[in-house]
Amino acid sequence: MRKKKVTVTIQDVARTAGVSVSTVSRVLNGKADVASETQDHILSVIDNLGYTTNLAARSMRSFKKNLVGLIMPDIAYPFAIEVMKGVNRAIAESEFDLLVYTTGDVRKSESASHEQKYVSLLNNSITDGVIIVAPIASEFSSNAPIVSIDPLVSNPTYPTVHATNYQGAVEAMEYLLGLGHKRIGFISGRAELESSNRRLKGYRDALENAGIPVDEELIASGDYTTEIGAVCARKLLSLDKPPTAIFASNDQTAMGVFQTAQEMGLRIPEDLSVMGFDNISESKYMGLTTMDQFISEMGFVATQMLIKLIKRESLDTQTYKMKTQLVVRNSCQELAVAA
Amino acid sequence: MRKKKVTVTIQDVARTAGVSVSTVSRVLNGKADVASETQDHILSVIDNLGYTTNLAARSMRSFKKNLVGLIMPDIAYPFAIEVMKGVNRAIAESEFDLLVYTTGDVRKSESASHEQKYVSLLNNSITDGVIIVAPIASEFSSNAPIVSIDPLVSNPTYPTVHATNYQGAVEAMEYLLGLGHKRIGFISGRAELESSNRRLKGYRDALENAGIPVDEELIASGDYTTEIGAVCARKLLSLDKPPTAIFASNDQTAMGVFQTAQEMGLRIPEDLSVMGFDNISESKYMGLTTMDQFISEMGFVATQMLIKLIKRESLDTQTYKMKTQLVVRNSCQELAVAA
DNA sequence: GTGAAAGCGCTAACAT
DNA sequence: ATGTTAGCGCTTTCAC
Numbered sequence: 001m002r003k004k005k006v007t008v009t010i011q012d013v014a015r016t017a018g019v020s021v022s023t024v025s026r027v028l029n030g031k032a033d034v035a036s037e038t039q040d041h042i043l044s045v046i047d048n049l050g051y052t053t054n055l056a057a058r059s060m061r062s063f064k065k066n067l068v069g070l071i072m073p074d075i076a077y078p079f080a081i082e083v084m085k086g087v088n089r090a091i092a093e094s095e096f097d098l099l100v101y102t103t104g105d106v107r108k109s110e111s112a113s114h115e116q117k118y119v120s121l122l123n124n125s126i127t128d129g130v131i132i133v134a135p136i137a138s139e140f141s142s143n144a145p146i147v148s149i150d151p152l153v154s155n156p157t158y159p160t161v162h163a164t165n166y167q168g169a170v171e172a173m174e175y176l177l178g179l180g181h182k183r184i185g186f187i188s189g190r191a192e193l194e195s196s197n198r199r200l201k202g203y204r205d206a207l208e209n210a211g212i213p214v215d216e217e218l219i220a221s222g223d224y225t226t227e228i229g230a231v232c233a234r235k236l237l238s239l240d241k242p243p244t245a246i247f248a249s250n251d252q253t254a255m256g257v258f259q260t261a262q263e264m265g266l267r268i269p270e271d272l273s274v275m276g277f278d279n280i281s282e283s284k285y286m287g288l289t290t291m292d293q294f295i296s297e298m299g300f301v302a303t304q305m306l307i308k309l310i311k312r313e314s315l316d317t318q319t320y321k322m323k324t325q326l327v328v329r330n331s332c333q334e335l336a337v338a339a
Numbered sequence: 340m341r342k343k344k345v346t347v348t349i350q351d352v353a354r355t356a357g358v359s360v361s362t363v364s365r366v367l368n369g370k371a372d373v374a375s376e377t378q379d380h381i382l383s384v385i386d387n388l389g390y391t392t393n394l395a396a397r398s399m400r401s402f403k404k405n406l407v408g409l410i411m412p413d414i415a416y417p418f419a420i421e422v423m424k425g426v427n428r429a430i431a432e433s434e435f436d437l438l439v440y441t442t443g444d445v446r447k448s449e450s451a452s453h454e455q456k457y458v459s460l461l462n463n464s465i466t467d468g469v470i471i472v473a474p475i476a477s478e479f480s481s482n483a484p485i486v487s488i489d490p491l492v493s494n495p496t497y498p499t500v501h502a503t504n505y506q507g508a509v510e511a512m513e514y515l516l517g518l519g520h521k522r523i524g525f526i527s528g529r530a531e532l533e534s535s536n537r538r539l540k541g542y543r544d545a546l547e548n549a550g551i552p553v554d555e556e557l558i559a560s561g562d563y564t565t566e567i568g569a570v571c572a573r574k575l576l577s578l579d580k581p582p583t584a585i586f587a588s589n590d591q592t593a594m595g596v597f598q599t600a601q602e603m604g605l606r607i608p609e610d611l612s613v614m615g616f617d618n619i620s621e622s623k624y625m626g627l628t629t630m631d632q633f634i635s636e637m638g639f640v641a642t643q644m645l646i647k648l649i650k651r652e653s654l655d656t657q658t659y660k661m662k663t664q665l666v667v668r669n670s671c672q673e674l675a676v677a678a
Numbered sequence: 679g680t681g682a683a684a685g686c687g688c689t690a691a692c693a694t
Numbered sequence: 695a696t697g698t699t700a701g702c703g704c705t706t707t708c709a710c
Contacts, residue, residue, distance in 0.1 A: 007463050007482055009687055020697045025689055035695060050480055052459030056398035057687035060702045075439070076424040085415040091443025100414070100439035104430030120391035124346050125703090126465065141389060143346055348703055359681045364705055374679060396703035399686045464687090 008051045017045040028053065059126045068306055069127035070100045071118045073134060078251060079278060079295060083133055083149055086299025094307055099127060112137035119146060129310045131302050145309035147302045154194045159315070161302040163294060165195045165277075169202025169247070170209075172275050176245045177210050179273060185236040185243035187222040187229055187253050196224070199249045199277055218243055222253050229256020237264060237272075245273035347390045356384040367392065398465045407645060408466035409439045410457045412473060417590060418617060418634060422472055422488055425638025433646055438466060451476035458485060468649045470641050484648035486641045493533045498654070500641040502633060504534045504616075508541025508586075509548075511614050515584045516549050518612060524575040524582035526561040526568055526592050535563070538588045538616055557582055561592050568595020576603060576611075584612035 010028070014021040019038065026034050027042045034042075045051075059065050070087055072080045084100065091098045101118055115137045122130050129145040139157040140146055147159045176184050186203045189196030200219070207214050217239060220232035229248060233256055236243055248254035254276030258268065266272045278295055308315055349367070353360045358377065365373050366381045373381075384390075398404050409426055411419050423439065430437045440457055454476045461469050468484040478496040479485055486498045515523050525542045528535030539558070546553050556578060559571035568587060572595055575582055587593035593615030597607065605611045617634055647654055 007687090010689095011687075021688080022690080022698080023696055026696085029689080033695060038695080050455065050459070052456055052463060054399075054464045054687050055460055056395040056464040057702090058689075059395035060393075060399070060687080060704090061689040062702095075427045075437075076420075081420055088414045088441060088443045091441070094443070096443075098414075098439075098441045098443050100437075100441070102427060102430070102437045102439070104427045104433075104435075104437055116389065117391055120389070121394055124391060125394040125396070346703090349705095350703075360704080361682080361706080362680060365680085368705075372679060377679080393703050396686090397705080399688090399703080400705040401686095 007054070008049045009054070010051070013042065013045055013049060013051050016049060017042045055126060063128075065126055065128050066096050067099055067127045068096050068303070068310070069122035069130035070098060071115070071122065071130055071132045072100065072102055075100065075102045075104075079150075080133060082278075082295035083299035086296030086301075087131065087303045088299075089296070090300045090303035090307070094303075096128070096307065116140060129306045131299075131306055145306055147306040147309065149298050149302045150195065152193055152195070159305060159309070161298045161305065163195070163277075163298065165198035166202045166205075168277060169199040169249075170206045172247055172277060173203055173206030174210075176247060176273060176275055177206065177212075179245070181243075181245040181273060182212060183215070183218065183241060183243040183245070185218045185220065185233075185246040187220045187232040187236070187246065187248045187257070189222060189224040189249050189253075191221070193224075196249050203247060222249065222256075224250045224252055226252045226256040226259070229253035230260045231256070233257040233260035234264075237261075237266070243272075245275070247275045247277075249277050251276040251278035346393070347388045348393070349390070352381065352384050352388060352390050355388060356381045394465060402467075404465055404467050405435050406438055406466045407435050407642070407649070408461035408469035409437060410454070410461065410469055410471045411439065411441055414439065414441045414443075418489075419472060421617075421634035422638035422641075425635030425640075426470065426642045427638075428635070429639045429642035429646070433642075435467070435646065455479055468645045470638075470645055484645055486645040486648065488637050488641045489534065491532055491534070498644060498648070500637045500644065502534070502616075502637065504537035505541045505544075507616060508538040508588075509545045511586055511616060512542055512545030513549075515586060515612060515614055516545065516551075518584070520582075520584040520612060521551060522554070522557065522580060522582045522584070524557045524559065524572075524585040526559045526571040526575070526585065526587050526596070528561060528563040528588050528592075530560070532563075535588050542586060561588065561595075563589045563591055565591045565595040565598070568592030569599045570595070572596040572599035573603075576600075576605070582611075584614070587613065587615045590615040590617035 010021050010024050014024045017024065019042065023034060023038065024042055024046075027039050027046075055065075068091070070084070072083070074080055075084075087098065099122070101122055103114075103118075115132065115135050119130055119132060119140050119142050123142045123144040123146070127144065129147070130142075131147050131149060132140075133149045134152055135148050135156070136152045138151075138153045138155065145159075147161065148156060149160075150162045151158075151160055173184065184203075184207070186200065188200050191197070203219075204214050218236065220236055222228045222232045229252060232253070233246060236246060237260065246257050248257050254274055257272075257274050261268050261272050261274070268274055305315060349360050349363050353363045356363065358381065362373060362377065363381055363385075366378050366385075394404075394406075407430070409423070411422070413419055414423075426437065438461070440461055442453075442457075451474075454471065454474050458469055458471060458479050458481050462481045462483040462485070466483065468486070469481075470486050470488060471479075472488045473491055474487050474495070475491045477490075477492045477494065484498075486500065487495060488499075489501045490497075490499055512523065523542075523546070525539065527539050530536070542558075543553050557575065559575055561567045561571045568591060571592070572585060575585060576599065585596050587596050593613055596611075596613050600607050600611050600613070607613055644654060
């Protein structure tokens, strides 16, 4: 009893069409040198048999896979979702398809070695290049291009797209200061995160520029999560002299502030102005003041960069003159900053 | 000049460790019959060299890939995102990783033949099974299991997880009726969609049960998008006798209603009650009344189903006694419905 | 307990 | 213009 064959292979197509596999392969890959009647015939056989290229087999032989990968520690996190939207948009405009890889568990991908594993897994086999979001490793070995978004380390060796954390924070603060606030709280992210530190520095400098001394009591240590954001907000709002505005270092944190404010019966923005650094779509319905949207733009730009790298086109400064609040850099040089 | 070799293969590991490839392969796949000292040695070599399995090559030879696929027409759509969250959760609990496949362009995957292509692409090569969201094809050919979420056709031949569209709509209406509303508008989805029709029927029947005659003027034809939702809302609210509540057949539509209400200076829910069938997270911030969350639950359940199928465990009714508003069915039989 | 070798489905020389 | 053939990196018999 022989095994029933379910998959239609290129061999089946070739046999049915009465040609050789290489001819079929040529048609499949749009090579020019096939007689158009042979081509039509093969195409119709392919259609009849319902043949589809075996991704794995193809990937093993050819360089071009028409597929880019997106590696994310967590697929459900608002930041990640925004990034995906941007990547999606760039993908739609390109000839590439997208493969998002997740372990489904943040903890699995939290170590640098795991990150390297996923990069290799995709890049050494089925994708032409990968985008990695919020990597903690400062370098990767890979034989296909890599672009990172919002790396968590300060001096990555790979090309990068990240927000103008410092400048953005300064602008956010200027906005709040412009509203007349004198006591503005800040909730940070984890102290080892580059982004958080730059945002904190922006907070401090903006206050200083406005001639307002920094009150260390108003700076709470968060971790970019809603839960801790809520806790920090409660702490700040329970001070003898509570802040009239809170600048949350990211959007998750801002949500936490929102929750706490609600629990405490405070209206937003009447009783308390809340500003989140990022700009997740929900924010506008929550009455939070947010910066211009740029997260999905990071995904968009990163994807464009990656595709350029794949095509071995150069990443010149000219290309990345942007109007958005982003920094684009390859491993050694900044290509563009916020306009 | 020979080509520089960047990828570390199983051959390299074998050579470095001074064993044969098959031994390395055995270690890689956790076979028992390897001397533990050989094993340790190989493991350390693997670690040193930074070797990672080539997904493509592995997929070609073995059945088990430890990877499930999720095929989505659009990755940015709120419904899709909720589904992903649920899938993600189930994946996290399993030994499988997740690969989300998108073309980045809804239009690309809109035809049944494209759907089949993506199913084959993943299932015949790198994944052990796929989940397909909102498919329009009524059957698929594949040699690995398929589970669908919210299929757009009425009698699919593949296993399915979908919402209790009729019952859910009835309950949504009962809620609005319970609030005292007599004139309730309805905005449908496209007429060929199974889900929309069942929701519309729920709307009609609930009114009938409440002894309220259906006013056809209050039924607007939408298409599950925010834009058309807004247009329909404007139409309904401009009637001589406008509705005091609107039941939007999905969440996107509800957002459109929200927009229009804002433009017209109506407060929600004070001036207008809005109910969306789905329950996207933003809704609660918009003051919309929504049903219990179940979309991500669909993703969760579908993933569990798929994994059972992959493991060739049976899909028995017992397993799917659920408390959520879902219908779970394999191709011929309902396994569970809303409690 | 380990190695040699066949071959998965495909692409890309190289022949013809 | 088309066919033949050699692998890609891996798993898996089948020997030893």
